Amino acid sequence: MKLAPLHAAKAAIESMSGDQVLHTVDGHAFIPMDDVWVVATPSGPASFNFNNLPGASPELRQQIKDVCRALLVSAAPSRASQALTAYRVLIRFLAEEMPGRAVEMISLRDVLRYGASLKAKELYKLRRLKEHLLLWVDLGIGGLDDDLLIRLPDLETKHHEVGAAVRTLDPETGPLTDMEYENLLSAIRNAFTEGKLTTSNYTLLMLAITLGARPLQLAMLKCGDFTVSARQDNSKIFILQVTRIKQGKGIRPRTIFRPRELAPALGTLIQQQCDEAREWAVAHDVAPEVAPIFLSDRSSINMGDIGLRGHHSGKSMAEKLRRLLKDLAVTSHRTGRKLHLFQSRIRRTLGTRAAAEGHSASVIADLLDHSWIDSSLIYVETRPAMMERIDKALALQLAPVAQAFAGTLVMRQDTDRGRIIHTATRSQLESVGTCGKHDYCRLAAPLACYTCTFFNPWLDAPHESLLDSLLQEREILANTADLRIAAVNDLTILAVADLVRKCGEMVGRATK
Template structure:
């Protein structure tokens, strides 16, 4: 009598959706994908008997032929949690088949917040059933099509403007951008990391989209006036079931500054590609330089040297953490990561009054519904700032980064450039610039957030603070609130200087 062979009985290799071959007979799979390595460990399935363990592995071997490994890996984690629940409920049970009662009990154990876990378990069980491998009872197969489940709540962090996971306020956003510029100008941030962060903030992409960028994705052309046009082709993700990376692209026009940074980054990549024998056009825009090329080859389809999604995500979080930017809302260092930056892009677009269709295009959403959370909330990110509030918020904002000095006996003493403000009668000197070089920024407003500025310990700064607050109120009455808030971070920096001058005056009077 012939014995039917199963997938696990053979040593035939199986090809994933990305064309990667693996041995389904093994109990541990390491699958290279465009987004990084995805691992499956079938040795750890709590409570599962040998028969069910084999069926789970066989089902996943079939599903990997036509489904994204990243998604299946997440669903295996959820299936493992389901089995762990059953094992805890009945420690002596060896699970050889899953039943409808098992699924109902699992659903009843979940809190309202985590009911979407049941939806994920349902998806994997339905997919499992379609493979015909077995391991699911007849009553469960009848129950799955009619079982109700809830979707994951989307947009809670955006709706509530959560101070740790939600979008940044305008002041917080400007503080992050200013800190990045200062870090790059001072040499604390390398060109590759700065270029990566500029793209992360300007376009709000997912880390995986940044990881998959190639040099050939940037095109440079010239207008009639000689200025350059930079167009970056960004791979689209989550555009439908099992559509793989670098098959669909969205063209994004970059600013001259961002495009120029990528041109400089390509010069860095040119040296890397020559050393590793890779054609420059096919080279990653942000190659991995921490390990040798063979160890960083994600998959054999032209992605040699690319960083994985986790590596890029970790790098972005590390750079943002090292900036040590404080929040005026919490008074503590901000918790920063790319998802917050991405949410900020959507929220800022909504605050400017852009429709959901435009926000969906900016966020690269497949469905406009995904962008409605920003329209529905339209968070009021423009706080009304008066003098008392500005003086109170100033120490938390850390907007002023210069050094206060006593006014010299003669204002013109020394070779430093004197900074003035315009009073009703004349120009009043308020400090010196320690840069000793040309600066194209508008003094004195730009000076207060510059680390080279040395304001003097006197009361002229309060005059400027009053003027800025008055102008803000006038703009709020006449035009869009976003226009009125353009100097908010400068207001907090001036207020910080005013506070310090007052403290110095009090100490001097003691």
């Protein structure tokens, strides 16, 4: 873990006076002699309170402060923040073991005692503490005894268990099933169609789901990262350069990028976002190419100091995504409750769906921007089983929970004039309802209609015949093709089943 920049940072700091202003690696100014620092980072404001080191002697407190300021000027602020938290936890533990006695130096015995106090599922915390103490050792700053300096590199620790939510297909935090995923997409489209989502928020959600990007990556997107070019046939190519993060020690965001080609529909939406952002840039005297694609109406503390004026922080973007997803109120067919949605779960879903389609760990690592293939092996090892069988009884049972049907059931004679939707039976075309949009959406009618909010199906139309036909087709595909192909229309099946159930209830009430 030897880091050359740390030695240079330490030497530079030692030559400075205590009241001299320093700058983080991102460019934010702070005064090292202060006991509380609040610095801007891409993730959000990071606070360093050196008064909050209960039990530490004044000398040890100053040594911890020296470590943190060296890290701030040479590495990611998040590393300095995580290091301070780890040191604080250790010192608090030692102070509680020796009440009334100041901790003047950290020994190997202290670290081992702390490790022994951890529960089995918390043992990974010792590994993280070791990593942060090795940074301290690397800087050559006092406060660690000789025995710890010698034996710390060889101290055995345990890794944090990863992938449990994926491995167990946890219904609360794990990847979404295909049915939940399709329900989510349908809810987003319906919310946008009904005016409940702005174009900007719709674009953000679709990009987040399509790329599976981390909130910080979405927050840091600039107009200059987006380009539009043309192929020989004049069709457009939309490329978005997405900054890579978590690429190793000392590698800052917006230094390495991965190009992602976007589908034309999504690319056009991003182009509209950039046009709006450039207008903002002109009004705020900002170069258009550095304007954020997704503007924040309340940019975090001094984001302009680190080249991110107008941007969301990583934390605020994560909160925004969580809020937008929560407002969709999508129900899970597994639990009957509203889906608990957040961007990490969307990423897990992307990885799981890629594995189910047969992609390798290296392809999944590329999709999720993992630095190591090992992080993506969990998806290949846990290829989820598809729902192999949906019969009529199960479809009718799941339908009210899935809430896939989005239209309005009406009487044939009560509908306004509009485009009539037909379905093909063995003998003829049958009318099943009308389109309330009075327009051609170019989607595959009538199947796409049953999950559309504009659809006005008729009570007396042959919806049950369509349900039987879809179930029969699914069974044939399940026996002759891949289950993923067979499951393509599962959401439509549940929507039609829900409508059949509603028709039965309405007819039942009318005959009483």
